[in-house]
Amino acid sequence: MSRRTSSFTSPPSPSSPSPPSSSSAASASFSSLHAAPRGGQLVKLISAVFYAVSSFLIIVINKTVLTNYRFPSYTFLGIGQMAFTIIILYLAKVCKAVSFQDFDKSLPVKIFPLPLLYVGNHVTGLGSTKKLSLPMFTVLRKFTILLTMILESKILRKTFSPQLVCSVLAIVFGALIAASSDLAFDAEGYTFVLLNDVFTAASGVYTKKKLGIEGLGKYGLLFYNAFIIIIPTILASAYTGDLEKAIMFKGWLSLSFIVYFLLSCAMGHYNSALTTTVIGAIKNVAVAYIGMFIGGDYVFSWPNFIGLNICISGGLVYSYLTFHGGSSAQTANQEEGKLRVHVVEEDRAEKSQFSDVLTLQSVRPAV
Secondary structure, three states: OHHHHHHHOOOOOOOOOOOOOHHHHHHHHHHHHHHHHHHOHHHHHHHHHHHHHHHHHHHHHHHHHHHHOOOOOHHHHHHHHHHHHHHHHHHHHHOOOOOOOOOOOOHHHHHOOHHHHHHHHHHHHHHHHHHOOHHHHHHHOOHHHHHHHHHHHHHOOOOOOHHHHHHHHHHHHHHHHHHHOOOOOOHHHHHHHHHHHHHHHHHHHHHHHHOOOOOOHHHHHHHHHHHHHHHHHHHHHHHHOHHHHHHOOHHHHOHHHHHHHHHHHHOOOOOOHHHHHHHHHHHHHHHHHHHHHOOOOOOOOHHHHHHHHHHHHHHHHHHHHHHHHHHHHHHHHHHHHHHHHHHHHHHHHHHHHHHHHHHHHHHOOOO
16 A cells, blocks of 8 residues: 555656745745835835935925015915925826825815815914024924824824833923024914924824725825815915915016925925934934024024924934834834745645645545
Protein backbone atom coordinates (compact mmCIF):
# COMPACT_ATOMS: atom_id res chain seq x y z
CA MET A 1 0.00 0.00 0.00
CA SER A 2 2.71 2.41 0.99
CA ARG A 3 4.72 1.63 -2.17
CA ARG A 4 1.69 2.24 -4.39
CA THR A 5 0.98 5.51 -2.67
CA SER A 6 4.56 6.67 -3.07
CA SER A 7 4.34 6.11 -6.83
CA PHE A 8 1.64 8.72 -7.02
CA THR A 9 3.63 11.25 -5.01
CA SER A 10 6.56 11.30 -7.41
CA PRO A 11 7.57 14.67 -8.89
CA PRO A 12 5.43 15.80 -11.81
CA SER A 13 6.72 15.56 -15.33
CA PRO A 14 8.29 18.64 -16.95
CA SER A 15 5.23 19.03 -19.20
CA SER A 16 2.89 19.57 -16.22
CA PRO A 17 3.36 22.87 -14.37
CA SER A 18 3.92 22.54 -10.65
CA PRO A 19 1.90 24.74 -8.26
CA PRO A 20 3.86 27.43 -6.44
CA SER A 21 4.95 26.58 -2.94
CA SER A 22 3.43 28.39 0.02
CA SER A 23 6.73 30.18 0.70
CA SER A 24 6.98 31.50 -2.85
CA ALA A 25 3.34 32.61 -2.77
CA ALA A 26 3.92 34.36 0.52
CA SER A 27 7.00 36.09 -0.92
CA ALA A 28 4.97 37.25 -3.92
CA SER A 29 2.25 38.57 -1.62
CA PHE A 30 4.78 40.43 0.54
CA SER A 31 6.36 41.88 -2.57
CA SER A 32 3.02 43.13 -3.85
CA LEU A 33 2.22 44.41 -0.38
CA HIS A 34 5.31 46.62 -0.25
CA ALA A 35 5.66 47.49 -3.94
CA ALA A 36 2.89 50.10 -3.88
CA PRO A 37 4.21 52.04 -0.86
CA ARG A 38 7.73 52.13 -2.37
CA GLY A 39 6.30 53.27 -5.71
CA GLY A 40 4.33 56.03 -3.98
CA GLN A 41 7.23 57.45 -1.97
CA LEU A 42 8.15 59.97 -4.69
CA VAL A 43 4.55 61.15 -4.94
CA LYS A 44 4.35 61.55 -1.16
CA LEU A 45 7.63 63.48 -1.11
CA ILE A 46 6.51 65.81 -3.90
CA SER A 47 3.17 66.28 -2.13
CA ALA A 48 4.89 67.12 1.18
CA VAL A 49 7.24 69.62 -0.49
CA PHE A 50 4.34 71.22 -2.35
CA TYR A 51 2.37 71.47 0.88
CA ALA A 52 5.29 73.08 2.71
CA VAL A 53 5.87 75.64 -0.05
CA SER A 54 2.22 76.45 -0.76
CA SER A 55 1.22 76.57 2.92
CA PHE A 56 4.02 79.03 3.64
CA LEU A 57 3.46 81.11 0.52
CA ILE A 58 -0.28 81.42 0.89
CA ILE A 59 0.12 83.12 4.29
CA VAL A 60 2.83 85.43 2.95
CA ILE A 61 0.80 86.19 -0.20
CA ASN A 62 -2.36 86.94 1.81
CA LYS A 63 -0.31 89.23 4.03
CA THR A 64 1.20 90.97 1.00
CA VAL A 65 -2.21 91.53 -0.64
CA LEU A 66 -3.91 92.82 2.50
CA THR A 67 -1.06 94.75 4.15
CA ASN A 68 1.58 95.72 1.60
CA TYR A 69 -0.90 96.52 -1.20
CA ARG A 70 -3.49 97.71 1.36
CA PHE A 71 -6.36 95.87 -0.32
CA PRO A 72 -9.44 97.18 1.54
CA SER A 73 -11.60 94.04 1.63
CA TYR A 74 -10.58 90.70 3.11
CA THR A 75 -14.20 89.59 2.58
CA PHE A 76 -13.83 90.08 -1.18
CA LEU A 77 -10.57 88.12 -1.11
CA GLY A 78 -12.45 85.33 0.67
CA ILE A 79 -15.14 85.44 -2.04
CA GLY A 80 -12.42 85.07 -4.67
CA GLN A 81 -11.03 82.00 -2.86
CA MET A 82 -14.52 80.48 -2.65
CA ALA A 83 -15.09 81.08 -6.37
CA PHE A 84 -11.81 79.39 -7.28
CA THR A 85 -12.68 76.46 -5.00
CA ILE A 86 -16.00 75.98 -6.80
CA ILE A 87 -14.47 76.29 -10.29
CA ILE A 88 -11.48 74.01 -9.66
CA LEU A 89 -13.49 71.26 -7.93
CA TYR A 90 -16.26 71.40 -10.54
CA LEU A 91 -13.75 71.04 -13.39
CA ALA A 92 -12.05 68.19 -11.50
CA LYS A 93 -15.44 66.46 -11.13
CA VAL A 94 -16.22 66.91 -14.85
CA CYS A 95 -12.78 65.50 -15.76
CA LYS A 96 -13.37 62.52 -13.40
CA ALA A 97 -10.34 63.50 -11.29
CA VAL A 98 -12.55 63.61 -8.17
CA SER A 99 -16.04 62.38 -7.47
CA PHE A 100 -18.85 63.55 -5.22
CA GLN A 101 -22.63 63.48 -5.42
CA ASP A 102 -24.69 65.96 -7.42
CA PHE A 103 -26.60 68.70 -5.65
CA ASP A 104 -29.99 67.95 -4.12
CA LYS A 105 -32.29 69.91 -1.81
CA SER A 106 -31.38 67.84 1.24
CA LEU A 107 -27.66 68.71 1.09
CA PRO A 108 -27.78 72.05 2.97
CA VAL A 109 -29.55 70.36 5.87
CA LYS A 110 -27.15 67.39 5.82
CA ILE A 111 -23.97 69.48 6.02
CA PHE A 112 -25.27 72.27 8.29
CA PRO A 113 -23.57 74.10 10.11
CA LEU A 114 -20.42 73.60 8.00
CA PRO A 115 -21.15 76.38 5.43
CA LEU A 116 -21.48 78.95 8.23
CA LEU A 117 -18.28 77.72 9.89
CA TYR A 118 -16.57 77.76 6.49
CA VAL A 119 -17.32 81.41 5.74
CA GLY A 120 -16.58 82.42 9.33
CA ASN A 121 -13.22 80.65 9.12
CA HIS A 122 -12.43 82.38 5.81
CA VAL A 123 -13.35 85.92 6.79
CA THR A 124 -11.86 85.93 10.30
CA GLY A 125 -8.67 84.22 9.07
CA LEU A 126 -8.06 86.84 6.39
CA GLY A 127 -9.10 89.64 8.73
CA SER A 128 -6.60 88.57 11.39
CA THR A 129 -3.89 88.14 8.74
CA LYS A 130 -4.41 91.77 7.76
CA LYS A 131 -4.51 93.17 11.30
CA LEU A 132 -1.70 91.17 13.00
CA SER A 133 1.98 90.60 12.38
CA LEU A 134 2.75 87.14 11.04
CA PRO A 135 4.60 85.97 14.22
CA MET A 136 1.64 86.90 16.45
CA PHE A 137 -0.86 85.50 13.92
CA THR A 138 1.03 82.18 13.91
CA VAL A 139 1.24 82.01 17.71
CA LEU A 140 -2.36 82.96 18.42
CA ARG A 141 -3.58 80.46 15.82
CA LYS A 142 -2.14 77.78 18.11
CA PHE A 143 -5.17 78.16 20.37
CA THR A 144 -6.97 76.16 17.68
CA ILE A 145 -5.20 73.04 18.97
CA LEU A 146 -6.54 73.55 22.49
CA LEU A 147 -10.06 74.28 21.27
CA THR A 148 -9.98 71.26 18.93
CA MET A 149 -8.94 68.97 21.78
CA ILE A 150 -11.77 70.29 23.96
CA LEU A 151 -14.39 69.90 21.21
CA GLU A 152 -13.16 66.43 20.20
CA SER A 153 -13.29 65.25 23.80
CA LYS A 154 -16.86 66.57 24.19
CA ILE A 155 -18.33 65.76 20.75
CA LEU A 156 -16.25 62.81 19.49
CA ARG A 157 -15.42 61.39 22.96
CA LYS A 158 -11.70 61.27 22.21
CA THR A 159 -9.01 60.99 24.89
CA PHE A 160 -5.47 62.37 24.80
CA SER A 161 -2.20 61.35 26.43
CA PRO A 162 -0.78 63.44 29.32
CA GLN A 163 2.30 64.28 27.19
CA LEU A 164 0.10 65.69 24.43
CA VAL A 165 -1.89 67.75 26.94
CA CYS A 166 1.33 69.14 28.47
CA SER A 167 2.64 70.17 25.03
CA VAL A 168 -0.62 72.02 24.33
CA LEU A 169 -0.43 73.77 27.72
CA ALA A 170 3.13 74.88 26.83
CA ILE A 171 1.78 76.29 23.55
CA VAL A 172 -0.92 78.23 25.39
CA PHE A 173 1.53 79.46 28.06
CA GLY A 174 3.97 80.75 25.45
CA ALA A 175 1.16 82.39 23.47
CA LEU A 176 -0.09 84.19 26.58
CA ILE A 177 3.41 85.51 27.38
CA ALA A 178 3.86 86.70 23.79
CA ALA A 179 0.42 88.33 23.73
CA SER A 180 0.88 90.08 27.09
CA SER A 181 4.00 91.85 25.78
CA ASP A 182 2.85 92.53 22.22
CA LEU A 183 3.79 96.17 21.60
CA ALA A 184 1.78 96.18 18.35
CA PHE A 185 -1.42 95.03 20.08
CA ASP A 186 -4.53 95.36 17.92
CA ALA A 187 -7.84 94.60 19.64
CA GLU A 188 -9.71 93.98 16.38
CA GLY A 189 -6.94 91.68 15.12
CA TYR A 190 -6.94 89.68 18.37
CA THR A 191 -10.73 89.35 18.20
CA PHE A 192 -10.55 88.13 14.62
CA VAL A 193 -7.82 85.55 15.27
CA LEU A 194 -9.52 84.14 18.39
CA LEU A 195 -12.81 83.86 16.49
CA ASN A 196 -10.84 82.21 13.68
CA ASP A 197 -9.52 79.65 16.19
CA VAL A 198 -13.09 78.85 17.27
CA PHE A 199 -14.34 78.55 13.66
CA THR A 200 -11.35 76.41 12.62
CA ALA A 201 -11.69 74.02 15.57
CA ALA A 202 -15.46 73.68 15.16
CA SER A 203 -15.12 73.24 11.39
CA GLY A 204 -12.51 70.49 11.82
CA VAL A 205 -14.58 68.56 14.37
CA TYR A 206 -17.88 68.83 12.46
CA THR A 207 -16.15 67.92 9.20
CA LYS A 208 -15.09 64.63 10.81
CA LYS A 209 -18.73 64.00 11.71
CA LYS A 210 -20.06 64.90 8.25
CA LEU A 211 -17.48 62.89 6.27
CA GLY A 212 -19.65 59.83 6.80
CA ILE A 213 -22.35 61.24 4.49
CA GLU A 214 -22.58 58.76 1.62
CA GLY A 215 -21.32 60.00 -1.74
CA LEU A 216 -20.07 63.35 -0.44
CA GLY A 217 -16.54 62.95 0.92
CA LYS A 218 -14.03 65.72 1.62
CA TYR A 219 -14.17 67.18 -1.89
CA GLY A 220 -17.97 67.29 -1.82
CA LEU A 221 -17.97 69.00 1.57
CA LEU A 222 -15.46 71.59 0.38
CA PHE A 223 -17.35 72.22 -2.87
CA TYR A 224 -20.81 72.57 -1.33
CA ASN A 225 -19.57 74.66 1.60
CA ALA A 226 -18.32 77.24 -0.90
CA PHE A 227 -21.25 76.76 -3.30
CA ILE A 228 -23.95 77.29 -0.64
CA ILE A 229 -22.38 80.25 1.13
CA ILE A 230 -20.82 82.32 -1.68
CA ILE A 231 -24.04 84.13 -2.74
CA PRO A 232 -25.03 85.16 0.83
CA THR A 233 -21.43 86.38 1.37
CA ILE A 234 -21.53 88.49 -1.80
CA LEU A 235 -24.89 89.99 -0.74
CA ALA A 236 -23.58 90.78 2.73
CA SER A 237 -20.45 92.37 1.25
CA ALA A 238 -22.58 94.52 -1.08
CA TYR A 239 -24.91 95.56 1.75
CA THR A 240 -22.03 96.75 3.96
CA GLY A 241 -20.32 98.65 1.11
CA ASP A 242 -17.33 96.34 1.28
CA LEU A 243 -17.86 95.09 -2.27
CA GLU A 244 -17.82 98.61 -3.70
CA LYS A 245 -14.51 99.37 -1.94
CA ALA A 246 -12.96 96.24 -3.46
CA ILE A 247 -14.18 97.03 -6.98
CA MET A 248 -12.98 100.66 -6.79
CA PHE A 249 -9.52 99.66 -5.53
CA LYS A 250 -6.84 101.35 -7.65
CA GLY A 251 -4.48 98.38 -7.37
CA TRP A 252 -6.44 96.55 -10.09
CA LEU A 253 -4.36 98.56 -12.55
CA SER A 254 -1.18 96.91 -11.22
CA LEU A 255 -0.20 93.61 -12.86
CA SER A 256 1.82 92.53 -9.82
CA PHE A 257 -1.20 92.99 -7.53
CA ILE A 258 -3.42 90.98 -9.89
CA VAL A 259 -0.86 88.15 -9.88
CA TYR A 260 -0.71 88.13 -6.07
CA PHE A 261 -4.52 88.26 -5.83
CA LEU A 262 -4.98 85.32 -8.21
CA LEU A 263 -2.30 83.31 -6.41
CA SER A 264 -4.07 83.94 -3.11
CA CYS A 265 -7.34 82.66 -4.63
CA ALA A 266 -5.92 79.62 -6.42
CA MET A 267 -3.29 78.17 -4.10
CA GLY A 268 -4.16 75.02 -2.21
CA HIS A 269 -2.75 71.66 -1.22
CA TYR A 270 -3.61 68.05 -0.50
CA ASN A 271 -1.83 65.85 2.03
CA SER A 272 -2.28 63.21 4.64
CA ALA A 273 -2.90 64.26 8.25
CA LEU A 274 0.57 63.18 9.41
CA THR A 275 2.33 65.03 6.60
CA THR A 276 0.30 68.14 7.38
CA THR A 277 1.20 67.86 11.07
CA VAL A 278 4.96 67.50 10.59
CA ILE A 279 5.49 69.82 7.62
CA GLY A 280 2.98 72.27 9.10
CA ALA A 281 5.07 72.53 12.27
CA ILE A 282 8.18 73.36 10.25
CA LYS A 283 6.17 75.86 8.20
CA ASN A 284 4.95 77.58 11.38
CA VAL A 285 8.53 78.04 12.56
CA ALA A 286 9.47 79.60 9.22
CA VAL A 287 6.43 81.89 9.22
CA ALA A 288 7.08 83.03 12.81
CA TYR A 289 10.72 83.99 12.25
CA ILE A 290 10.60 85.16 8.63
CA GLY A 291 7.36 87.01 9.39
CA MET A 292 9.31 89.34 11.68
CA PHE A 293 10.72 90.90 8.51
CA ILE A 294 7.59 90.70 6.31
CA GLY A 295 4.76 93.22 6.50
CA GLY A 296 6.71 95.69 8.66
CA ASP A 297 4.25 95.45 11.57
CA TYR A 298 6.16 93.30 14.07
CA VAL A 299 7.58 95.21 17.08
CA PHE A 300 10.38 93.33 18.86
CA SER A 301 10.53 92.94 22.64
CA TRP A 302 12.35 90.28 24.66
CA PRO A 303 9.29 89.00 26.60
CA ASN A 304 7.35 88.73 23.34
CA PHE A 305 10.24 86.95 21.61
CA ILE A 306 10.65 84.49 24.52
CA GLY A 307 6.91 83.78 24.53
CA LEU A 308 7.04 83.11 20.77
CA ASN A 309 9.85 80.61 21.25
CA ILE A 310 8.06 78.79 24.09
CA CYS A 311 4.93 78.52 21.95
CA ILE A 312 6.86 77.32 18.90
CA SER A 313 8.79 74.75 20.98
CA GLY A 314 5.52 73.43 22.41
CA GLY A 315 4.16 73.20 18.87
CA LEU A 316 7.16 71.17 17.71
CA VAL A 317 6.76 68.76 20.65
CA TYR A 318 3.04 68.47 19.89
CA SER A 319 3.82 67.65 16.24
CA TYR A 320 6.41 65.05 17.28
CA LEU A 321 3.97 63.35 19.66
CA THR A 322 1.20 63.40 17.05
CA PHE A 323 3.50 62.01 14.36
CA HIS A 324 4.93 59.38 16.71
CA GLY A 325 1.45 58.21 17.67
CA GLY A 326 0.36 58.11 14.03
CA SER A 327 3.50 56.26 12.96
CA SER A 328 3.00 53.67 15.71
CA ALA A 329 -0.57 53.09 14.60
CA GLN A 330 0.54 52.84 10.98
CA THR A 331 3.27 50.34 11.89
CA ALA A 332 0.77 48.29 13.87
CA ASN A 333 -1.57 48.23 10.89
CA GLN A 334 1.27 47.13 8.60
CA GLU A 335 2.26 44.34 11.01
CA GLU A 336 -1.37 43.26 11.23
CA GLY A 337 -1.47 43.18 7.43
CA LYS A 338 1.68 41.05 7.30
CA LEU A 339 0.22 38.67 9.88
CA ARG A 340 -2.96 38.38 7.84
CA VAL A 341 -0.98 37.50 4.72
CA HIS A 342 1.07 34.96 6.63
CA VAL A 343 -2.05 33.29 8.07
CA VAL A 344 -3.77 33.29 4.70
CA GLU A 345 -0.76 31.71 3.01
CA GLU A 346 -0.46 29.03 5.72
CA ASP A 347 -4.16 28.30 5.38
CA ARG A 348 -3.80 28.16 1.61
CA ALA A 349 -0.86 25.74 1.92
CA GLU A 350 -2.83 23.49 4.28
CA LYS A 351 -5.78 23.48 1.87
CA SER A 352 -3.43 22.66 -0.99
CA GLN A 353 -1.92 19.71 0.91
CA PHE A 354 -5.38 18.49 1.89
CA SER A 355 -6.48 18.73 -1.75
CA ASP A 356 -3.41 16.70 -2.83
CA VAL A 357 -4.30 13.95 -0.35
CA LEU A 358 -7.89 13.82 -1.62
CA THR A 359 -6.62 13.63 -5.20
CA LEU A 360 -4.25 10.76 -4.38
CA GLN A 361 -7.01 8.88 -2.60
CA SER A 362 -9.34 9.27 -5.56
CA VAL A 363 -6.93 8.08 -8.29
CA ARG A 364 -5.00 5.28 -6.64
CA PRO A 365 -6.14 1.72 -7.47
CA ALA A 366 -8.06 -0.36 -4.98
CA VAL A 367 -6.05 -2.89 -2.98
